[in-house]
Amino acid sequence: MAEDNLCIALNQVGKFVDTPDGKLDILNNISLDVKYQEAVVIKGASGSGKTTLLGLMAGLDQASSGDVFLFGENLARRNEEQRASVRAGRVGFVFQSFHLVQGANALQNVMLPLELSGIDNAPQLAIESLRQVGLEKKVNTLVEHLSGGEQQRVAIARAFAIKPQVLFADEPTGNLDAGTGRQIADLMFHLRDQSGTTLVLVTHESELLERGDRQILIESGRLL
Amino acid sequence: MKLRRATIHSYWLMFVATVITVAIVTSSQLITDRIGLLLDRQASELLAADMVVISGREFDAEYREVAKQHGLRVSSSVSMRTAIFIDDNPRLVELKAVDNAYPLRGRLERALGVTGERTYASGIPASGEVWVGSKLAELVGQSFSLGEASFDARWLLTFEPDRGGAIFNLAPRVLMNLEDLPATGLVVPGSRVRHRMMFAGELSDINRFKIWLTINLKAGEEIQDLENARPEMRRALERTRKFFALAIVLTLVIAMAAIAITARYTANREAPKVAMLRAFGISQRSLFRYYLRQLGGLWVAATIAGIALGWVTQFPLQWALDGWFGKSLPQVYSLKPFLSATLVGFLALAGFSLPYLVNATATPPMQVLRTAVNRRSWLRGLLISGSAIVAVFVVLVLLMQSSMLAVATLALVLVCAFVLPLVLGWMIRLLLFSSQRRFWLRQYLLSRLQAVSRGAIYVMSGFSLVLIAILLIAVVKDELLGSWHEQLPQDIPNYFLINIRSDDIDAVGAYMQQHRIESSKPYALARARLTQINSVDIGAIDFVDPRAEHLVKHTFNMTHARELPDDNEIVAGEWLDADSPRAQVSVEQGMAERLELEIGDQLTLTVGSKTLRAPVTSIRSVLWENFKPNFYLITNPELLADMPQTGLMSAYIEDRSRLDLKRLLKRFPSITLLDISEIMARVRAIVDKASVALQFFFIFALVSAMIVLLAAIQTGRQEREIESSLLRALSAHTSQLYRVHVLEFTLMGGLIGFFSASFATLAGWVISVYFFNIEFHFSLAVWAYGMLSSCLVLTIAGTLVSRRVYNVSPMKILRS
Known part of the structure; x- marks a missing residue:
């Protein structure tokens, strides 16, 4: 049983996949706790298993062994539908490739998770969130017409609009130039400081690593 | 090697689409050739053969020998007018002597009397006996003399297949065995006899023999085949063939749409690979050559597979059609379907996929570093649309029998290809504008459809094209069949009363009225030969249309009228001024076209021994299929006043009125009764068989549509x-994911259905009115069926095919 002050707890978690050459271990015997309001940065080389670890912590994937607790709920024995219920309205995501809905404007993209969670005043909350990321003048702009940095701002606004208890960010600056990446990182940490949201961030950039409360290094599926 | 494997993998959809295209051409051509041949055979039964040569003299024995060398069956008949004596009264009869092979197509029907049961005859009259027409019904069971010999009238002849042709010129029929003819002594030098030699066999053999015969034909000999047979039959066959051509082409358009959609998909998938290869320094030219080789390989493999599939497909279809048609489809041996399929496969593949691949090879190498849209230059856009247009046009020209129809179909495809994405895009924008408060779910769906990157508009346009084609086949089919059936209602005339003496016309009319027999008004009928056009002897004029030759020797039905007959329409000039004393003549459109007649041309006609001259004052279209009295030439009453003529009437006589009929014939002995119900039944049969064949194409179109949908x-x-x-x-x-997809497909279905029904109705109207010359009826049912079927098919198929999407792991978003 996870402790009450733990947002995420992983207990001897393993993840493997079957390949034609036999079982391939991606994560091995991972145990890890993340407290509420903590900012944890996970760093590792390509193929080290950091994205898989993020997916397991967020309940996007199921562990092959061990227990994963999110908000005190054990995700190990829950199907995707039940895991979605645990995430609903409490988890935000920021992806490397933004993953915005093409053909929709900035406002609509931010409204999407609010409406999916059945929140009534979605437009107001979305506008407020866009204002926080400095895009109040571009609410009606189609996202494909925005720059890379602006698209990532919309993604951040979308993530913070639902006022999540935990934000998972996967290489949020990976697709941006250094200057824009720095601005995005500043924005994300600023919003996180304001809202007290727990942050789990996967990156391979040293600059971001230093901004977390705690750094976790992963190599060949094991925590160092 | 890995690269090659990956390419083949990404090409499989395009391969399947090409296989389907080739298979459609192969099987449809194989089957339509065979259906066409069967329909020809049906019509051949009205000639009692596939081809007939007619002459006033005996034929060279060489004709029979050469025909047999060509593998044809041959039959001969001799017909002549002669008199027989009944109770010492002379009666003019049309004597026909036939050999044992007669009829080569169709069957004779006989009965023991006017009210007796009609049965098929297994042969021809035995030696020493004759079968007589209904006009001579009273002779059945008696003996009478024909020239120097005596014969027993054993049966009433109720139907002979080739009693078409000059149907208004018939005296009562007497059918006898050709072997008995010499004994009658009726055929002597100088006798006016008509020799017919009939031929039947495989179409290719008939065609080869026809070429030989045309070259060796003697003066005074005339070939008659389906081309110049009965006009009502010809019209029915022409329409059926036109529709087959339309149905095949529309089905092909569907298959080609599948190639276009899959080519676009393949090119998009190839773009990252191209960017990578170009980044490594491989030139655009090398890449183009590489893709050209891939396409060449795909074409060869798809052609072999498509031809095999098309060839195999004809057998279940043949089996299914055999049951419906009541007889086996005749075999056609020709390489044409396979060659056409190979060529169409090449054109479709090259026309639709090559430009996309050219575009793919231009993917900038920068794309390996940063995903960017490979924007097409206007030149490449033009190449993509231009080559597709050329491909469609060449295929249409190759396969369609009517160039007008080909141009119209191309226009339809172009409208669909260019206008549909615009219209659908506007519609989505309009719906987006009308609902701005919430994003989930309606606006989210509409944004998905509008997103350029998803290409939903193009997929929708592609499927719209398919649905338009299907609805068009259905709409035109219904209009065509409806129109045929309208023209062939159950109570149309089934008898012609001909040779009514002028003095008897009023009395016959009164008799019909008294016995409540539905009949037309009486028409005057004169038999006219056209001898000169603008004072030039008709034999000296060189006509472009080969069918004119038949008309040059033809005796035309001519009448006079004050008013334009029903189902006739003036296409040029003005209808006769009945009160004007000046000579005027109105000419049937087909005759005018073949003889190149124009308004104002001076015609010289002979009626009996008299000659008349009149200018062409109007050209009329005639609805030959209505089985009402129809005329090639109509003059003003004044002109025919002194010409030899008889009366003609059509009537609908039910079985229960047969006795009244017998009394009528007794009271007016000059009348010859012509039963046309059998001919009508044949035309109806063609229409019904055509309808079955059309259903077959409909199924083909639906199968192709499913391929497009899946692609x-x-x-x-x-x-x-x-x-x-x-x-x-x-x-x-x-449940939310499920709802998104179901509603997305339903919305797509609704939009596609609405526009497809609208376009199909518009195109159906154009095709019906301008190419089939039939009236078009707008129907809301097309919209209802179009939208309903589109929604259902898209939703069900889309939901089933995309079922993996509902269970997709959210991890995919991290990995993508």
């Missing part, structure tokens, strides 16, 4: 999976 859904699957994964990560439930 279209498949092309968007990757984007769909990513989006579902995103929604999953944003905590959407399965």
Whole structure:
């Protein structure tokens, strides 16, 4: 049983996949706790298993062994539908490739998770969130017409609009130039400081690593 | 090697689409050739053969020998007018002597009396006996003399297949065995006899023999085949063939749409690979050559597979059609279907896929570093649309029998290809504008359809094209069949009363009225030969249309009228001024076209021994299929006043009125009764068989449509999976994902159905009115069926095909 002050707890978690050459271990015997309001940065080389670890912590994937607790709920024995219920309205995501809905404007993209969670005043909350990321003048702009940095701002606004208890960010600056990446990182940490949201961030950039409360290094599926 | 494997994998959809295209051409050509041949055979039964040569003299024995060398069956008949004596009164009869092979197509029917049961005859009259027409019904069971010999009238002849032709010129029929003819002594030098030699066999053999015969034909000999047989039959066959051509082409358009959609998909998938190869320094030219080789290989493999599939497909279809048609489809041995299929496969593949691949080879190498849209230059856009247009046009010209129809179909395809994406885009924008308060779910769906990157508009346009084609086949089919059936109602005349003496016309009319027999008004009938056009002897004029030759020797039905007959329409000039004393003549459109007649041309006609001259004052279209009295030439009453003429009437006589008929014939002995119900039944049979054949094409079109649908859904699957994964990560439930997809497909279906029904109705109207010359009826049912079927098919197929999407892991969004 996870402790009450733990947002995420992983207990001897393993993840493997079957390949034609036999079982391939991606994560091995991972145990890890993340407290509420903590900012944890996970760093590792390509193929080290950091994205898989993020997916397991967020309940996007199921562990092959061990227990994963999110908000005190054990995700190990829950199907995707039940895991979605645990995430609903409490988890935000920021992806490397933004993953915005093409053909929709900035406002609509931010409204999407609010409406999916059945929140009534979605437009107001979305506008407020866009204002926080400095895009109040571009609410009606189609996202494909925005720059890379602006698209990532919309993604951040979308993530913070639902006022999540935990934000998972996967290489949020990976697709941006250094200057824009720095601005995005500043924005994300600023919003996180304001809202007290727990942050789990996967990156391979040293600059971001230093901004977390705690750094976790992963190599060949094991925590160092 | 790995690269090659990956390429082949990404090409499989395009390969399947090409296989289907080739298979459609192969099987449809194989089957339509065979259906066409069967329909010809049906019509041949009205000639009692596939081809007939007619002459006033005996034929060279060489004709029979050469025909047999060509593998044809041959039959001969001799017909002549002669008199027989009944109770010492002379009666003019049309004597026909036939050999044992007669009829080569169709069957004779006989009965023991006017009210007796009609049965098929297994042969011809035995030696020493004759069968007589209904006009001589009273002779059945008696003996009478024909020239120097005596014969027993054993049966009433109720139907002979080739009693078409000059139907208004018939005296009562007496049918006898050709072997008995010499004994009658009726055929002597100088006798006016008509020799017919009939031929039947495989179409290719008939065609080869026809070439030989045409070259060796003697003066005074005339070939008659389906081309110049009965006009009502010819019209029915022409329409049927036109429709077959339309149905095949529309089915092909569907298959080609599948190639276009899959080519676009393949090119998009190839773009990252091209960027990578170009980044490594491989030139655009080398890449183009590489893709050209891939396409060449795909074409060869798809052609072999498509021809095999098309060849195999004809057998279940043949089996199914055999049951419906009541007889086996005749075999056609020709390489044409296979060659056409190979060529069409090449054109479709090259026309639709090559430009996309050219565009793919231009993917900038920068794309390996940063995903960017490979924007097409206007030149490449023009290349893509231009080559597709050329491909469609060449295929249409290759396969369609009517150039007008080919141009119209191309216009339809172009309208669909260019206008549909615009219209659908506007419609989506309009719907987006009308609902701005909430994003989920309606606006989210509309944004998905509008997103350029997803290409939903193009997929929708592609499927719209398919649905338009299907609805068009259905709409035109219904109009065509409806129109045929309208023209052939149950109570149309089934008898012609001919040779009514002028003095008897009023009395016959009164008799019909008294006995409540439905009949037309009496028409005057004169038999006219056209001898000169603008004072030039008709034999000296060189006509372009080969069918004119038949008309040059033809005796035309001519009448006079004050008013334009029903179902006739003036296409040029003005209708006769009945009160004017000046000579005027109105000419049937087909005759005018073949003889190149124009308004104002001076015609010289002979009626009996008299000659008349009149200018052409109008040209009329005639609805030959209505089985009412129809005339090639109509003059003003004044002109025919002194010409030899008889009366003609059509009537609908039910079986229960047969006795009244017998009394009528007794009271007016000059009348010859012509039963046309059998001919009508044949035309009806053609219409019904055509309808079955059309259903077959409809099924083909539906199968192709499903391929397009699957290809279209498949092309968007990757984007769909990513989006579902995103929604999953944003905590959407399965039910929400399910709702998104079901509603997306339903919305697409609704929009596609609405526009497809609108376009199909518009195109159906154009095709019906301008190419089939039939009236078009607008029907809301087309919209209802179009939208309903489109929604149902898209929703069910889309939901089933995309079922993996509902279970996609949200991890995919992290990995993508």
